Amino acid sequence: MNEETKKYRLTEKYIQYKGRILYRIQAIKNFSDVNCGEYGGFVESEENLNQYDNSWVYDEAKVYGDARVEHAANVKESAVVFENAIIFQYAVVKGNAKVYGNAWIRESAHISGQARIYDEVRVAGTVKGNSIISGDVTIYGNAYIRSKGTVRTSSDYVIVENINLDNQILTIYKARNNEIYVTNQEGYEQSLEAFMTNEKDCGEVIYGVLLINGFNLK
Template sequence: MKKFELTNEFITNMFGTKLFRIRALVEFGDVEAGELGGYVEKESNLGHDDNAWVYDNAWVYGNARVYGDAQVSGDARVYDNAWVYGDAQVSGDARVYGNARVYGNAWVYGNALVCSDEDYAYAHGFGSVNRTTTFFRLKDGGVGVRCGCFYGTLAQFRDKIRETHGETKKAQEYLMLADLMELRFEEDENEVGNRKYVE
């Protein structure tokens, strides 16, 4: 039996993917029939069994799954191939992505980033709001970047920096950081066999 439906209300993420607000069809857990939830890309992002729910303005998309009695709330984002299940809770501005698994009685909240099965590095204190920028190896061997609302490749990151910051000192810092991360993730023939990836 279906416990929720996708409404006509939607938002579009940075990749142009539509995410639809969900509405409960029946009462379960602490959710009442007719209650609006967060946003999912497709029905398979949220299980119809048990009490799993996406609350508030949280997003679940890509091949991510939330099921069991798991809860995703606040402005949390769950995407790529991540799974949240059991009694796990993801809230605040937390991000769960890559091939990460959050389960059992785990709580992920605040500004936490949870990712797994990849090489990654991060830098804190750059940009106009001193945010943390995370760099990680992609399956194709390239470098991915997560910085605030931005998520894309290293080349796309450089383009976005030039577009947003022009020739300012902030732009120079970000571009130097991108150069450093390109060097950091450069192929090393001795390490290729031990490497892990982000989808």
């Protein structure tokens, strides 16, 4: 690649992490919200962060192995991305989140908190808190999983739309100890049991949606 087209360089500042050497990156031109000369996070090689788009690794974030960050995606704060994971399009991974295995984080997905995303997972929604998403699962569009979500199969979560709750989009998902929670994108969260008690008019509709979608109620 022509050196003039590159957006960053690997500096001589490095750390040893999990038996690997990771290099602090530095922007060598202005792009997106990054200024020329600004330092970023750490990568193992230029294969980890695309040189010709608006993607960036910020703060103390780390990307290594065969992982890639592309398009306008960001990895921030203390997040770690490794193995064969791909962060792309407009996705953001931040906090202390870890993304690895063959996971793809895409579209406008947001991963934060202590979330762990791995295996063959594909995420286009929002995952935060202490959630663990694994297996061969796709978390899509309007899904909003937080707290202690534990999604290992497609039967562990359901998105519910078009019910009489001010047009809210709800995500119902499995958590630790087989608890079931209801959330929305405004940060609302409570147990399914409490929701069914408080929203009696919608209870039958919700239950029907869960059964139709094969949600694992056990």
